[in-house]
Amino acid sequence: MRSALSGERFGAEWLALREPYDTRAVAPDLVRRLAEWVTARPGLRVVDLGAGTGAMLRRLGPLLGEGQQWTLAELDPELIMVGQARLGAGLPPAAYWHLDLARDLEALGGKPVNLITASALLDLVSVDWLGRLARLRARLDCALYVALTYHGYIEWEPADPFDGLALNAINRHQRGDKGFGLALGPDAVPALAQMLGGGTELARSDWRLGPGDRAMQRALIKGYTGIADNPALQAWAKRRMAYLQARRSALMVEHLDLLYLPGAPSLSSRTA
Numbered sequence: 726m727r728s729a730l731s732g733e734r735f736g737a738e739w740l741a742l743r744e745p746y747d748t749r750a751v752a753p754d755l756v757r758r759l760a761e762w763v764t765a766r767p768g769l770r771v772v773d774l775g776a777g778t779g780a781m782l783r784r785l786g787p788l789l790g791e792g793q794q795w796t797l798a799e800l801d802p803e804l805i806m807v808g809q810a811r812l813g814a815g816l817p818p819a820a821y822w823h824l825d826l827a828r829d830l831e832a833l834g835g836k837p838v839n840l841i842t843a844s845a846l847l848d849l850v851s852v853d854w855l856g857r858l859a860r861l862r863a864r865l866d867c868a869l870y871v872a873l874t875y876h877g878y879i880e881w882e883p884a885d886p887f888d889g890l891a892l893n894a895i896n897r898h899q900r901g902d903k904g905f906g907l908a909l910g911p912d913a914v915p916a917l918a919q920m921l922g923g924g925t926e927l928a929r930s931d932w933r934l935g936p937g938d939r940a941m942q943r944a945l946i947k948g949y950t951g952i953a954d955n956p957a958l959q960a961w962a963k964r965r966m967a968y969l970q971a972r973r974s975a976l977m978v979e980h981l982d983l984l985y986l987p988g989a990p991s992l993s994s995r996t997a
Contacts, residue, residue, distance in 0.1 A: 737778055737807040742941055744780045747844065751784070751872050752928035755984040759870055760788050762986050763840075769793045772833050774826055774843040777801075778808040779819065781844050781872070786817045795819035798826060798833065827905045830857050840868045847874040847913035847983075848899055851906030855913065859920040862985070869921070869985040873930050875899065877911025878979040883968060887961040891949065898952040914981040921985045932978040942969050942976065 763769055769789060773781045776797035786793060795817055799805050805821045812819050824832065833841075841862060847855070862869050877896055881888050899910030909916055918925045934942055946969070950962040968974040 736801075736803055739944065740777050740780065740804070742944060743845075744783075746932050746934070746938075746941060747780060747873055748784050750930045750932050750980060752930045752982040755870070755926060755928050755982050756785070756788060758926070758986070759785075759840075759868065759984060760790075762868065763789045766839060767792045769839050770837055771795045771840045771842060772838050773797050774830075774841065775799060775846045776808065776821070777804050777844075779811055779816075781842050782816055782819055783811075785842065785870075786819075787815070789817075793817035796833075797821045798824045800825050827854070830854070831861060834861055834864050838865045838867045840870065841865075842870045842872075844872045845874070847871055847917060848910050849903040849905060849908050850913065852909055852916060854905045855909065855917050855920060859917065862921070866987050868987060869983070871914070871917070871983045873980045873982065874914045875911060876914065876979040876981045880977045881965070882975040883973060885961060885964055887957060887964075891958060891961050894953055894955065894958055895949055914983050918983060924987070925983065925985045928982050928984075930980040930982045932976075932980065934977075935975050936969075936972040939969060939972075942974055945976075945978075 767790075769792060771789075771793060773779075773795060776782070776799045779797055782795050782797065786795065797805075797808065797819055799808070799821060800823065802823070805823060809821060841858075850858075858869075877899075879888075879892055879895070896911060900908055902908065914927060918927060943966070946962050946965050950959055952958075965974065
C-alpha cells in the first residue's frame, strides 16, 4: 500500500494511524446517496480495490444493509494478513483476493459485482489505468464509489515562506510512476469523472489536523521529506516539526470523493 500523498510505501501501522481521519473526512452526502441506492438492491456484491487492512469494509459495510458480500482486492501479503484477522466481528462477509491491480484489474469482471469501491488509490494511477477502470465499470454496469483522493492542495498553519514550493515538490512527485504508469496525481478524480460522464458526483473530503494530531502530522512531514533530496525541503520540514513540537501546527489536506450510480439522473460534477 502506498501513501496517497508521498507515494512512499506504508504498512499496517500507517493505515491504522490514518483510518480515523479518513472516517471523519469522507463526504456524508455521497455515502447517504449510496446507501439509499443500495436499499433497493438486496444481495449487494462489493469489490474494494487496494483494500489494505479493510478500512472501507469497516467504514461502509455497517451502513449498506443486509446481504452484502465483499471481495477485498489487495497485493500486499502483510496487509492481507492483518486484514484477515479483523474480518467478522459484526461486519459483512468478506474474503481477500491477492491481486495485482496494475496487471490484472480486468480479472474482477469474472463474477457479478454491484459496487466497486476504493480509498486513497486514484492519485497513484495513470490515465490508461483509469480508462481500464471506467471500461470495467461499464462492463459490469455497477456503481463506483472512490473516497479520499488527494486533490493537490495543502494549507498549513502557521504559514511558512516555503509552503508553496514544498507543495509543488509534493505534486510533482505525485505524478511519478507508482506502479501503474505515470500517475495523474491531483488530476485523477476530474479525469475519471469525465470518463464516466453524467451521473457522476464529487464532494470534498478534506483532512483537517490540529495541534493535538501530532502523530499524524509527524508521519506526513516525514513522508514529504522523503520525496526529494532537496536541502530547502529538509529545512522546511525541520521548521514544520518545530511548530508541531510547540503545539502550533495545523493543516488541511484537500481530497475528493466520487460517486457514480448507474441509472441515476444526469448530474453536473460538483465539489462541496
